[in-house]
Amino acid sequence: MTNRQIVLEQLPQGKLSPDHFRLTETATPTPGDGEVLLRTRYISLDAANRAWMQGATYRAALAAGDVMAGGSLAEVVESKAPGLAKGDFVFADTGWQDYAVLAGEGLSKLPDLKPMTHLLSVYGVAGLTAYFGLLECGQPKAGETVVVSAAAGSVGSLVGQIAKIRGCKVVGIAGGAEKCAWLKDELGFDEAVDYKAGDVRRALRAACPKGIDVYFDNVGGDVFEAALFNMNNFGRIACCGAVSQYDGSAPPHGPRGIPGLIVTKRLNVRGFIVSDFNAQREAALSDLESWVETGKLEVLEDVIDGLENAPSALVGLLAGENRGKRMVKVS
Incomplete structure (x- = not known):
């Protein structure tokens, strides 16, 4: 062979x-x-x-x-x-x-x-990353506002749906009007922001008039910065990836306002990888399987x-x- x-x-x-x-x-x-x-x-x-x-x-x-x-x-x-x-x-x-x-x-x-x-x-790295990154690092509470970037991707699409299952308002950030409409119409996101359409910081402020409690970051760069300026006091940021900085030249600057905003808003910023939570894997899979079987989670x-x-x-x-x-x- x-x-x-x-x-x-x-x-x-x-x-x-x-x-x-x-x-x-x-x-x-x-x-x-x-x-x-x-x-x-x-x-x-x-x-x-x-x-x-x-x-x-x-x-x-x-x-x-x-x-x-x-x-x-x-x-x-x-x-x-x-x-x-x-x-x-x-x-x-x-x-x-x-x-x-x-x-x-x-x-x-x-x-x-x-x-x-x-x-x-959903039962692999993508699903477990979404589950642990949101629930363990972000720790959302019912009624809070959760924002996720790369929301139409493998992890982001699951993060948003899990946040809805937990009773949160969910705003997705994605590229293009078609993807944004799909997030709302098919996956049940409350709002969607097209990062290609202009000022993301201003668009997030309009989509999240009460501010952001949990931000799940998949992209880094300017989108991270836009979310940072809209965070509520004691907000939580789960840092999963920085795809905006992986392909091509590095951006001219990192997110501005660090550490000032993190300090003044008392933000919890946590990076993670899925293997950090291996001991809780079986419990997570049980939840994910239940949500898929009952139709709460679309794969x-x-x-x-x-x-x-x-x-x-x-x-x-x-x-x-x-x-x-x-x-x-x-x-």
């Missing part, structure tokens, strides 16, 4: 393009003792994929010539590790390739849920077919093409 791989041919100096990648083939690897051979079924696409090209984050930085890194929903083809058998499904850092050999230690069999794509979206998935299309799919995600969780079906 041959193993197709997408290699990061060169590190981008400006905006990412499909030309930065190369499709190649190699022999399928063989597992040793304590290892498993995994077949990649669906690759998760995330803005963090681009951040890894800029330097070390919570994982090592990518270098030119590396197989493109990324998590995936993968099937065990051959196991020499205890606790995992052929046919089991796991979430693993396989990278962008058909097959990968990984240590069995640290991999856990995933539940048999249908559709399986939900294991990458949006954007599936691109073909490993060869992963580079253009990531570029499109960074440009805001997707609604909901974008992933690539490999096999």
Whole structure:
């Protein structure tokens, strides 16, 4: 068997393009003792994929010539590790390739849920990030105003819906009138702000006349700044990502008003990654499953077919093409 791989041919100096990648083939690897051979079924696409090209984050930085890194929903083809058998499904850092050999230690069999794509979206990193970032870091209370940026994306679309379930007023920030209308008409957001339409700070003030109690930040930059100036005293900001700063040149300045506004408004600003809350994972999944089954939580998935299309799919995600969780079906 041959193993197709997408290699990061060169590190981008400006905006990412499909030309930065190369499709190649190699022999399928063989597992040793304590290892498993995994077949990649669906690759998760995330803005963090681009951040890894800029330097070390919570994982090592990518270098030119590396197989493109990324998590995936993968099937065990051959196991020499205890606790995992052929046919089991796991979430693993396989990278962008058909097959990968990984240590069995640290991999856990995933539940048999249908559709399986939900294991990458609402029951995967996206859903858990939305759940913990909002409820643990943001700590919204019924009646409060919650604002989320990149609201039409994989995490933001879930954050807004969970905030509605908790009885909050929800305002989403997204790019374009069509997305904003979709947030209100389909997902039940109370208001939506188009960051492409002009002054975001002023638009947020109009959408949130009583101020912002919780801001869930996915983008950083000017949008973060606009939210900061509209925060209420003792507001909470959950910092999930900064996609506005991942692709292309760095912005000319960071958000202004720091630390002044944080001090005077007594704001709680907390950065997090989903693995911070591993001990609470099962309780979170129970809530998410219940909300999906009762129709309180709508799951949006954007599936691109073909490993060869992963580079253009990531570029499109960074440009805001997707609604909901974008992933690539490999096999």
